[in-house]
Every structure is written in structure tokens, then in C-alpha cells.
Amino acid sequence: MSENGLTDRALRVFRHIGSLGESRIAAAGAVIILFWALVAIFAGEIAAYGPNAQLVPFQPPGASAPDGGTFWLGTDHLGRDILSRIAFGSRTVLIYATSATAAAYAVGIVMGLAAGYMRGWIDDVLSRVADLILSFPVLVLYVVIITTFGPSGLNIVLAVVFASAPGIMRIVRSLTLDLSSRDYVAAAETRGESAWYVMFAEILPNARGPLIVDACLRLGYTTITIGVLGFFGLGLPPPDPDWGGMISAGRAMATFAPHMTVFPALAISSLVLGLNMLADGLREISMKD
Amino acid sequence: MAILARTPADGPLLEVRGLSVAYATRAGEVRAVTDFDLTVGESEAVGLVGESGCGKSTVAGAIMCHVGGNGRICAGSIRLRGQELTRMRGEELRRLRGAEIGMVYQEPMSALNPSMTIGRQLMEVPLHHLPGCTRGIARARALKVLADVKLADPERMMSAYPHQLSGGQQQRVVIAMAMLADPSLLLLDEPTTALDVTVEASILELIREIRQTTGTAVLYISHNLGLILETCSRVAVMYAGQVVEEGPVRQVFEDPRHPYTRGLVGCVVAPGRNKASNPLKPIRGQVPLPHERPRGCRFGPRCDHFLAGRCDAGSVPMFDAAGSGAHRVRCLRWKEIGREAEPAVADSPPPREAQQVVLRSDGLKKYYPLYDRSVLAVISGRRVRWVKANEELSFEARRGQTVAIVGESGCGKSTFARVLMGLETATSGRLLFDGADLAGLPVRRRSEAQLSALQMVFQNPDETLNPSRTVGSQIARAVRKLGGEKGRDRIAERVHHLLDLVKLPRGLAERRPRQLSGGQKQRIGIARAFAGQPAMVVCDEPVSALDVSVQAAVTGVLTDIQRRHGTTLLFISHDLPVVRYLADRIVVMYLGQIMEEGTADEVFAPPYHPYTEALLSAVPVADTSVKRKRIVLEGSPPSVLDPPGGCPFHTRCPRKLGRICEKERPPARRTESGHLIRCHIPMDELRKVEPVIKSAIC
Incomplete structure (x- = not known):
């Protein structure tokens, strides 16, 4: 029985992926994201050199390396191969952007469900707290949090959660308010289900459509945020590769070594573009139904 | 113009x-x-x-x-x-x-x-x-x-x-x-x-x-x-993208030639029709989707007169049934199929001896506060206004009975259902169910026995089931919570039993709600409500969103289960013919108040409350042999926020007496048999009123 359910589930997942083909924009976005995911997984194979190996500085793209290889995207001021750094940097971005967004969602969903379903004082308190956080400029929040607790992967995640959970909460809350009035929620209540069951089994699964679209967009913002933090020197501590940090390092030399900034910038923008396209496409597909 | x-x-x-x-x-x-x-x-x-x-x-x-x-x-x-x-x-x-x-x-x-x-x-x-x-x-x-x-x-x-x-x-x-x-x-x-x-x-x-x-x-x-x-004056009956019968309206109704038209007419609740004596005959199956239409006659799979090899041979042309071209029908066998004699109307079964009272509502009130935060309201001191959704509701329901609450939208019938189910709590009054007062008891504080004894079937087929889960798992959940069943196999067995009960194939358990038709979803809703052998089921307009052919099937399922389990049904509806067909007792509500209450026969015959009379006369009747009196009410019901004083119906009442209707609440007059009418007009005068629906033959 469970095996059957498993193949069923697998079939459904494939059908969902297949439905991406209905929107060209979604398919294109998914291809870009898949590309970066593959780069991250096979970074070790793609990168000809270690991400922190110092070879020949300021080589232009396509220059040949002393060991007979080629610096396809050139090298930076410390002689590190930019292609290798971008490849390894994609791991950082994908891991931290995904985990930060996921964590923000976990917090935002719980808050939003509680506020939208329980109403009353819980809603009042949570909504006011959310308003308070949302009234600060996001960048200031990030800078304050990270300068206070120090730049580290975990702190980046915490900062993203703190700054974006209220926004997610608002979306979840409004979806919950709408879904709470459905008859199947009343049916669950009249058979004595707990509030937790109603929130997570009856309401949340039916809010997933808009939430998935929003999650794609938000993943894009988080990617930019991590880039921006890296640019300000608040990202991952050096020397580990970080796209934002790479742009920042190349900034002063942008006039005579533009490849140092252009390629990491392209990497960030293409990933964000892919996520935004996927979000747009998913919205388009969901409108069709 | x-x-x-x-x-x-x-x-x-x-x-x-x-x-x-x-x-x-x-x-x-x-x-x-x-x-x-x-x-x-x-x-x-x-x-x-x-x-x-x-x-x-x-x-x-x-x-x-x-x-x-x-x-x-x-x-x-x-x-x-x-x-x-x-x-x-x-x-x-x-x-x-x-x-x-x-x-x-x-x-x-x-x-x-x-x-x-x-x-x-x-x-x-x-x-x-x-x-x-x-x-x-x-x-x-x-x-x-x-x-x-x-x-x-x-x-x-x-x-x-x-x-x-x-x-x-x-x-x-x-x-x-x-x-x-x-x-x-x-x-x-x-x-x-x-x-x-x-x-x-x-x-x-x-x-x-x-x-x-x-x-x-x-x-x-x-x-x-x-x-x-x-x-x-003329009607065309459409089925699966085609006209299947066309002709003068009376002729088509009195002598339908196509089995589909006949089925449609058979599904309609005509006056005097009753679940015991003359049950509705639903059309089985459902309209095929355009790409699933069968070869030959499109109605074939649902038709009782289907002949393999003939009806599915090729597309069916329209035949002239009247000779003049006025009445045409798309059926190969229209000449062979005579109009079967209607089953003789059996005598209605003797009224069951008085069973024990399951539910007693005693002066139940539900007011919603409405806070006005405008400056004017603060100055005048009138900051809270009350929406009087239910005012002094008193009636009772006995075991195995169907009690219907009827009234126009906004009359408070759904509010009563919500209070009864514990989704809201009453402002005052008592609601005795099985010996316990439920009026102030929200659903979270009810015992498991109370929960499974009182269940509900909802109105909107698209909202009654959780779209993200299979229907089988939803019934199974109800079985676990309400039926107290443990163990996978026992629950699966009970789910199958419940699907049989509502006459759905067991294979449907694996489907998701969007793969079901409206009628099927409502039946799943019924199966879910009956998961724990409830003593009483509240049905809030369970068939109002469905097609007539499906309505007949769903009401059939409901009454069938009721007869087998002796369940009490509280049937909330605005559809008087359906209510007449199903209910033993009827409560007529207007603006949160009971205007009339009695057995179905009492309510549907004089003496009427003037409001009931107007309601009855407003319903179009699908029967060419009766005549109906027309009373057109002016305007729409007043707001419950500001209900008229005296009798709530006086603003629209065609039989208004005068000042007394505006000033005084009408007395509750009861006949010896227990028929209640709340009106200033004396019972004897109301008795003289002509019936709304009269058979034209006699």
C-alpha cells in the first residue's frame, strides 16, 4: 500500500514538473535554476583550480595558465581563477539562500496561520510586531543584526528570517483568513479536530499555490541580499568565495579588470532572473486552472 | 418603454x-x-x-x-x-x-x-x-x-x-x-x-x-x-451539446417523448409529491464531457431504453413527433417508448408514533454586536448595535424526523445551524440535545460523544471537501475521529461501507475532490457526516447548488440513510418544493423569528401565515395540471440590523391589518394539533384563505 502511494506520489511530482512546459517563461526559469544547481553540485569537476588557490594575478579571460590550462574567465588581483570561484560560490549562494528562505517560511507560516486562524489577541500581537519590523528599512536591519552578531553563515540566515518572516506572515495570514471560512474547515471543527490539525492539514496545503510563487520570488530577493551583504563585507568571512564579495573586491579595479566584477554580477543576476521567471511562469500556470 | x-x-x-x-x-x-x-x-x-x-x-x-x-x-x-x-x-x-x-x-x-x-x-x-x-x-x-x-x-x-x-x-x-x-x-x-x-x-x-x-x-x-x-411558449431541451427535444412547452411537459426530458420531469418535485408515496426518480450517471460523448445517441449510457446495436449505431436525427413539425425529438425509439403509467400514489404511511425528542430549542437568541466607531456614534453613545440573527427560536425535533427550516436568505437559518454545531455560541436561550444544553457550548468544549452525535452536511459542494486530500482519506479521518475506529483495515472497511451507503463506487476513494462532480462531492460530504452514527445531521442547503437530476439522487441517498438509521435531519433550505417533499415538520423563519411551524401538510395548506402564503405562491410549479395563486411581495426583506417593530413582516405583508401590526408583536396562536402561526389575524380568518396551489382538474 505504502509502496503504491510512493509511486503515486512520484508520478504526481513528474506531472507537476511536466506542467512547467505549459509556460515557456517558467520552463526557461527552471532551466537557468537547474543550470546553477548543477554547477553547485559539480563545482569540484567544473573548477580547474581550488577556489582559494593563488596563481597568476589579473589574467584576462581566456588567458592560458602556467600548468597549460586556461583561465576561461580570467583571474583576480590575488591570482585566483574566477570560474572556479564562481562555481564554488554558487554552493554558498544556493545553500544559504535556500536555507534562509526556508527558515523564514517556517517562521512566517506558523505566525501567519496562528494570526489568521486564532484571531483575537494573538492576531493583534503578531500583526503589530510584524508592522514594527516591516517599518524599518530592510538593509538597516541586516546591517544592524550582522554587525552586532558578527558575519557568519548562521547570522545571515537569522537576519533573513528576522527581516522576511513578517512579510511572509502577512501573506499567510490573509490566505488563512480566506480559507478559514471554507466549509471543510467548519467540517474539521465540528468533528473536534485540534487547532494544529486544522491549521496544518486543512488550511496550509490549500494555500500552497500562492506561497510557492512567493517563495520563488523571495528566494531571488534573498540571493540579492546575500550578494549585497557580501558586497558590504558582511557576508561569509573571506577567503571563501562569495559572489557579492567578489564584486566588491573587483569594484576598485573595475576600469582595468572589468572581468573581476562582470562575471560574478552576471552570475547573481542570471540566478535571480531565473527565479523570477519561474515565479512568473508558475503564476501564469496557476491562473490557467 | x-x-x-x-x-x-x-x-x-x-x-x-x-x-x-x-x-x-x-x-x-x-x-x-x-x-x-x-x-x-x-x-x-x-x-x-x-x-x-x-x-x-x-x-x-x-x-x-x-x-x-x-x-x-x-x-x-x-x-x-x-x-x-x-x-x-x-x-x-x-x-x-x-x-x-x-x-x-x-x-x-x-x-x-x-x-x-x-x-x-x-x-x-x-x-x-x-x-x-x-x-x-x-x-x-x-x-x-x-x-x-x-x-x-x-x-x-x-x-x-x-x-x-x-x-x-x-x-x-x-x-x-x-x-x-x-x-x-x-x-x-x-x-x-x-x-x-x-x-x-x-x-x-x-x-x-x-x-x-x-x-x-x-x-x-x-x-x-x-x-x-x-x-x-416553446421549449428546447438540450443534452450534451445538442437539442434532444423541442416543442410547445405544455406538450413537452405533458407528453415528453425523449427519455431525457422524461427523466428531467421525473426529477422535479411537483406539489403533493412526497418521499414516501411518490419518490423522485433520479437520472443515473452524469452528463458526459465533450470528449467522452458516446457514439450514436449521447444519452445512451444513462437511458433505460437503450438498445445496443441500434442506439449506438450512428448519430441520431430529429424526428417529427407531432406531424406538424412543432414537436421534434432526437430519439430512435420515440414511437416505441410509451409513457409508462405513473406508479399509483400509495397512501402515505401512517404517522409514526411520537418518538422521543432529540433536540429542543427553547427561546434561543443569537445577537451579533456591531461596533460603530464613528465620532457621531461616540457622541450619541450608541456605539454598539445588535444584529438580531435569531430571536426567540423555540421548536423541537424528534427521533427519525426531518425538520426543515425555511426562509429567504438572511432570515437567520444558517446562523441557527452554526449555533447548534457550536461554531458560534448563543446569546441566550437553551438548546437541549440529548439531555445537555448546547446553546453556550462551543465545539471545542463538546465531548466526543456529543461531536459524533451531531454532524453537518454543508451547502457548497466545491468547499465541503479539502481540495488537497483524497476523498477516501477525508472520510477515513472522520471515521477515526467520530467513529472511534482503530486500525487501518477496520477504518478502510468502514470507509468502503460509507461509500456504499451513499451509492458511490469504492474506487472513488483514491480520487481528489476536483475529479468528482458536484453531486458526488455532496455525497462524500454526507458519508463523512454519517461516519460516527450521528443521532442528528444538520443539512444546510445540501442540494441547492446541484442540478435537478442530481438533487433527486442526493435527497434519495439522504432519506434512505435516515430511514435505515433513524437519524433526525434538520434540513435548512429555501427551496419549498424540496422541503415539502422531504420534511415531516416545517419551521418558517423571517428576519430571525419563527412565523409558522407545523407538519408539512399543515404548513402547505390553509391556514397560512401571510408570509408562508407569499413564499408558496412565489415558487414556479413544474406541473401543468395545477393552478397557482400569485402574490408578488414588494421590496426585499428589511435589514436585520434595524428590524421593523411589531410583526417583522408588516412592511411587506399583503394582509396587513393596520397599526397593530406595526406596534405589537403578534401572538403565537396554536391549533389543537400543534400548528403554530404568529399573526394578528385570527386563525379562523386565516383558515378561510384559498389554497395557493389548486389542482386545475377538480
């Missing part, structure tokens, strides 16, 4: 021949309507009936040459006074839509622009369609047409926004808009389905008057056979 003698044409007004309409969908091109023929003469009223999904609205769209972005008219011709519409484009078509064909939609709220005043929306029509029309002329015409559709105070109406009007008023505005250009053909697509019966009656009256004064031809699309019978 300006009545101009229309230039008499030789041919019919509208002639549709061989129309096919297709929609491009994910599954490829779907032919919603194929080979459709229809003729509407000048000033004629033609009805178009059929279950949902038969293509009725697509036909209306095609006549307007508006089939949506993914639709296309792929064959056939539509001629209006000889002009071919399907080849018209742009400006020509626009002129035609504005001047010759008017359309009235089902949902008046979505047919009006919420951000524009009624006046502006009405004035747009002549401004765009009449050459050289000034604002002054447009305004004058708009005012006149508002007066024509019997809207009080047209001046004020001009500056109102749609949301400030009631549903009935909105529909009048939509009709006014359609009539502004003085069209020769009016398309009415289920214009009263979203409205209350009393409002429906007044809209029908209005359409009748408009037709008399202007001679506009009408194409009336509806699933309500009674309505078609009352408004139209």
Missing part, C-alpha cells in the same frame, strides 16, 4: 442552424455545442433547459458572438432577421449587440461595474449606440428605463453604486440596461438563479410585463423546469 411596431419580417427573428462551438483547452479542442438548431419567432418566448454542462450558456454566448478568447464558432449559421451574425466583425457586431440583442446574466453583481454609478453605466448605452445622443437625452432615457423596471426613486438610483443595491434591485438594473436599446431579442441566462424565491417571482413578473409592452422576444435559459413552464 417606447413601443414601436416592429417591421414585420417574413422569417423568424432568430434562426440558428447547425451551430458548432469549440473551445481550445489543455486536452485539445473541445466541442461544447454541436449541430445545434433553434428558431425564435418575433415576440416569442423560448426556453432552453438542460443540466449544467450541456452547453446552454455557450449557445447564448454564440448568439452574442462572444465565445471567449479560447472559443470559436466552427460551423453553422446564426441569422437575426436574415442577417448572418457569424460573419460580422468589429463595428457591425458592436452595433448589433447594443441595439438588437440584450443579455441578462446570472450574477447581477458581476454584470455591473462596482466602481461606477448606476446612472453612468446606464447612460453609456445610448451615448455609445445612439448617433448624436447628448448627455441630457441619455439621462432622460436612463431615468425612464429605471422607472420601467419598477425601481422606486429612479433619481436616487442613478447616483447609487451597485453594492448599495440588493440582489433583486441589481438584476432589475441589469434588465434595464439590456432594455435600454429596445432590443428585439432578450437573452436571459439563468437570471433568477442567484435570487430568493420572492425576488425571483417579482423579476419574472417584470419580464412578463416587459414582454407585453414591448413585444421583445425572449430566449430563457434555465435549469428550472417550472420556471420555463411559466414563462415560455
Whole structure:
């Protein structure tokens, strides 16, 4: 029985992926994201050199390396191969952007469900707290949090959660308010289900459509945020590769070594573009139904 | 309305021949309507009936040459006074839509622009369609047409926004808009389905008057056979994209030749029909999707007279059933199938001896506070106003009985259901169920036994099930919570048993709600409610969103389970024929108060409360052998926020006595048998009132 359910589930997942083909924009976005995911997984194979190996500085793209290889995207001021750094940097971005967004969602969903379903004082308190956080400029929040607790992967995640959970909460809350009035929620209540069951089994699964679209967009913002933090020197501590940090390092030399900034910038923008396209496409597909 | 003698044409007004309409969908091109023929003469009223999904609205769209972005008219011709519409484009078509064909939609709220005043929306029509029309002329015409559709105070109406009007008023505005250009053909697509019966009656009256004064031809699309019978002279019955029977309305009703028409007529609750003596005969199965239509006769799979090899051989042409071409039918066997004798009406079973009382409502009140935070309210000290949703409800329900609560929308019947289920708590009063007072007991504080003893079937089939889970798992959850079953196999067994109970195939358990039809979803809802052997089930309009053919099947399932388990049903509905058919006792509510209460026979025969009388007379009857009295109520029910003093019904009552009705609450008068009427008119006088529905034969 469970095996059957498993193949069923697998079939459904494939059908969902297949439905991406209905929107060209979604398919294109998914291809870009898949590309970066593959780069991250096979970074070790793609990168000809270690991400922190110092070879020949300021080589232009396509220059040949002393060991007979080629610096396809050139090298930076410390002689590190930019292609290798971008490849390894994609791991950082994908891991931290995904985990930060996921964590923000976990917090935002719980808050939003509680506020939208329980109403009353819980809603009042949570909504006011959310308003308070949302009234600060996001960048200031990030800078304050990270300068206070120090730049580290975990702190980046915490900062993203703190700054974006209220926004997610608002979306979840409004979806919950709408879904709470459905008859199947009343049916669950009249058979004595707990509030937790109603929130997570009856309401949340039916809010997933808009939430998935929003999650794609938000993943894009988080990617930019991590880039921006890296640019300000608040990202991952050096020397580990970080796209934002790479742009920042190349900034002063942008006039005579533009490849140092252009390629990491392209990497960030293409990933964000892919996520935004996927979000747009998913919205388009969901409108069709 | 300006009545101009229309230039008499030789041919019919509208002639549709061989129309096919297709929609491009994910599954490829779907032919919603194929080979459709229809003729509407000048000033004629033609009805178009059929279950949902038969293509009725697509036909209306095609006549307007508006089939949506993914639709296309792929064959056939539509001629209006000889002009071919399907080849018209742009400006020509626009002129035609504005001047010759008017359309009235089902949902008046979505047919009006919420951000524009009624006046502006009405004035747009002549401004765009009449050459050289000034604002002054447009305004004058708009005012006149508002007066024509019997809207009080047209001046004020001009500056109102749609949301400030009631549903009935909105529909009048939509009709006014359609009539502004003085069209020769009016398309009415289920214009009263979203409205209350009393409002429906007044809209029908209005359409009748408009037709008399202007001679506009009408194409009336509806699933309500009674309505078609009352408004139209000819009817076309549609099934799976085709007309299957067409003819004079009385002839089609009295002597239906196509098995589908016969099935539809058999599903309709006619007066005097009763679940025990004359049960409804549902049509089995459902309308096939366009790409699933069978070969040959499309009704074949659902037909009792289906002959393999003959009915599925090839497409079926229309046959002339009357000899004159007036009554045509698309059935190969129409000559062979006689109208079976109706089963003799059995005597109704003897009334069951009084069973124990399951539910007793005793002076139940539910008020909702409404906080007014405006400065004026703070100064005047009137910051809280009360919505009196339920006022002093007292009645009882016995074991195995069906008690119906009827009334128009906003009368508080659903509020009572919510209080009973514990989704709300009562303001005061008692609600004794099985010995315990539930009035102040929210659902979270009820015991497991209380929860499983009292369950509910909901109204909206699309909302009653969680769309993300399989229906089987949803029933299983109810079995676990309410039936107290443990163990996978035991639960699976019980789920199958419940599916059998509601007459659904067991394989459906693996499906998701969106793969089911509306009737199937409602049955799953019923199965879920009966998971724990409830003593009482509250049914909140369980069939009002379903087609007649499906209604019959779902009510059949409900009464069948009730008989087997001795469950008490509390049936909340605005549909009087269904209530008459199902209920043992009836409670008539108006503005949160009980106006009349008694057995079904008592309520449906004099003495009536004047409100019950008006309700009964508003229902169109799908039976050619009866005559019904017409009482059209003026206006819509007053707001519960500011209910009239004295008798709540006095503002609309056609039998109002005078000052006493405005000042004093009417006394509750009871006959010896327990029939209660709350009216100032003495019982003896009410008894003299003529019955609303009279058999024309006797």
C-alpha cells in the first residue's frame, strides 16, 4: 500500500514538473535554476583550480595558465581563477539562500496561520510586531543584526528570517483568513479536530499555490541580499568565495579588470532572473486552472 | 418603454442552424455545442433547459458572438432577421449587440461595474449606440428605463453604486440596461438563479410585463423546469451539446417523448409529491464531457431504453413527433417508448408514533454586536448595535424526523445551524440535545460523544471537501475521529461501507475532490457526516447548488440513510418544493423569528401565515395540471440590523391589518394539533384563505 502511494506520489511530482512546459517563461526559469544547481553540485569537476588557490594575478579571460590550462574567465588581483570561484560560490549562494528562505517560511507560516486562524489577541500581537519590523528599512536591519552578531553563515540566515518572516506572515495570514471560512474547515471543527490539525492539514496545503510563487520570488530577493551583504563585507568571512564579495573586491579595479566584477554580477543576476521567471511562469500556470 | 411596431419580417427573428462551438483547452479542442438548431419567432418566448454542462450558456454566448478568447464558432449559421451574425466583425457586431440583442446574466453583481454609478453605466448605452445622443437625452432615457423596471426613486438610483443595491434591485438594473436599446431579442441566462424565491417571482413578473409592452422576444435559459413552464411558449431541451427535444412547452411537459426530458420531469418535485408515496426518480450517471460523448445517441449510457446495436449505431436525427413539425425529438425509439403509467400514489404511511425528542430549542437568541466607531456614534453613545440573527427560536425535533427550516436568505437559518454545531455560541436561550444544553457550548468544549452525535452536511459542494486530500482519506479521518475506529483495515472497511451507503463506487476513494462532480462531492460530504452514527445531521442547503437530476439522487441517498438509521435531519433550505417533499415538520423563519411551524401538510395548506402564503405562491410549479395563486411581495426583506417593530413582516405583508401590526408583536396562536402561526389575524380568518396551489382538474 505504502509502496503504491510512493509511486503515486512520484508520478504526481513528474506531472507537476511536466506542467512547467505549459509556460515557456517558467520552463526557461527552471532551466537557468537547474543550470546553477548543477554547477553547485559539480563545482569540484567544473573548477580547474581550488577556489582559494593563488596563481597568476589579473589574467584576462581566456588567458592560458602556467600548468597549460586556461583561465576561461580570467583571474583576480590575488591570482585566483574566477570560474572556479564562481562555481564554488554558487554552493554558498544556493545553500544559504535556500536555507534562509526556508527558515523564514517556517517562521512566517506558523505566525501567519496562528494570526489568521486564532484571531483575537494573538492576531493583534503578531500583526503589530510584524508592522514594527516591516517599518524599518530592510538593509538597516541586516546591517544592524550582522554587525552586532558578527558575519557568519548562521547570522545571515537569522537576519533573513528576522527581516522576511513578517512579510511572509502577512501573506499567510490573509490566505488563512480566506480559507478559514471554507466549509471543510467548519467540517474539521465540528468533528473536534485540534487547532494544529486544522491549521496544518486543512488550511496550509490549500494555500500552497500562492506561497510557492512567493517563495520563488523571495528566494531571488534573498540571493540579492546575500550578494549585497557580501558586497558590504558582511557576508561569509573571506577567503571563501562569495559572489557579492567578489564584486566588491573587483569594484576598485573595475576600469582595468572589468572581468573581476562582470562575471560574478552576471552570475547573481542570471540566478535571480531565473527565479523570477519561474515565479512568473508558475503564476501564469496557476491562473490557467 | 417606447413601443414601436416592429417591421414585420417574413422569417423568424432568430434562426440558428447547425451551430458548432469549440473551445481550445489543455486536452485539445473541445466541442461544447454541436449541430445545434433553434428558431425564435418575433415576440416569442423560448426556453432552453438542460443540466449544467450541456452547453446552454455557450449557445447564448454564440448568439452574442462572444465565445471567449479560447472559443470559436466552427460551423453553422446564426441569422437575426436574415442577417448572418457569424460573419460580422468589429463595428457591425458592436452595433448589433447594443441595439438588437440584450443579455441578462446570472450574477447581477458581476454584470455591473462596482466602481461606477448606476446612472453612468446606464447612460453609456445610448451615448455609445445612439448617433448624436447628448448627455441630457441619455439621462432622460436612463431615468425612464429605471422607472420601467419598477425601481422606486429612479433619481436616487442613478447616483447609487451597485453594492448599495440588493440582489433583486441589481438584476432589475441589469434588465434595464439590456432594455435600454429596445432590443428585439432578450437573452436571459439563468437570471433568477442567484435570487430568493420572492425576488425571483417579482423579476419574472417584470419580464412578463416587459414582454407585453414591448413585444421583445425572449430566449430563457434555465435549469428550472417550472420556471420555463411559466414563462415560455416553446421549449428546447438540450443534452450534451445538442437539442434532444423541442416543442410547445405544455406538450413537452405533458407528453415528453425523449427519455431525457422524461427523466428531467421525473426529477422535479411537483406539489403533493412526497418521499414516501411518490419518490423522485433520479437520472443515473452524469452528463458526459465533450470528449467522452458516446457514439450514436449521447444519452445512451444513462437511458433505460437503450438498445445496443441500434442506439449506438450512428448519430441520431430529429424526428417529427407531432406531424406538424412543432414537436421534434432526437430519439430512435420515440414511437416505441410509451409513457409508462405513473406508479399509483400509495397512501402515505401512517404517522409514526411520537418518538422521543432529540433536540429542543427553547427561546434561543443569537445577537451579533456591531461596533460603530464613528465620532457621531461616540457622541450619541450608541456605539454598539445588535444584529438580531435569531430571536426567540423555540421548536423541537424528534427521533427519525426531518425538520426543515425555511426562509429567504438572511432570515437567520444558517446562523441557527452554526449555533447548534457550536461554531458560534448563543446569546441566550437553551438548546437541549440529548439531555445537555448546547446553546453556550462551543465545539471545542463538546465531548466526543456529543461531536459524533451531531454532524453537518454543508451547502457548497466545491468547499465541503479539502481540495488537497483524497476523498477516501477525508472520510477515513472522520471515521477515526467520530467513529472511534482503530486500525487501518477496520477504518478502510468502514470507509468502503460509507461509500456504499451513499451509492458511490469504492474506487472513488483514491480520487481528489476536483475529479468528482458536484453531486458526488455532496455525497462524500454526507458519508463523512454519517461516519460516527450521528443521532442528528444538520443539512444546510445540501442540494441547492446541484442540478435537478442530481438533487433527486442526493435527497434519495439522504432519506434512505435516515430511514435505515433513524437519524433526525434538520434540513435548512429555501427551496419549498424540496422541503415539502422531504420534511415531516416545517419551521418558517423571517428576519430571525419563527412565523409558522407545523407538519408539512399543515404548513402547505390553509391556514397560512401571510408570509408562508407569499413564499408558496412565489415558487414556479413544474406541473401543468395545477393552478397557482400569485402574490408578488414588494421590496426585499428589511435589514436585520434595524428590524421593523411589531410583526417583522408588516412592511411587506399583503394582509396587513393596520397599526397593530406595526406596534405589537403578534401572538403565537396554536391549533389543537400543534400548528403554530404568529399573526394578528385570527386563525379562523386565516383558515378561510384559498389554497395557493389548486389542482386545475377538480
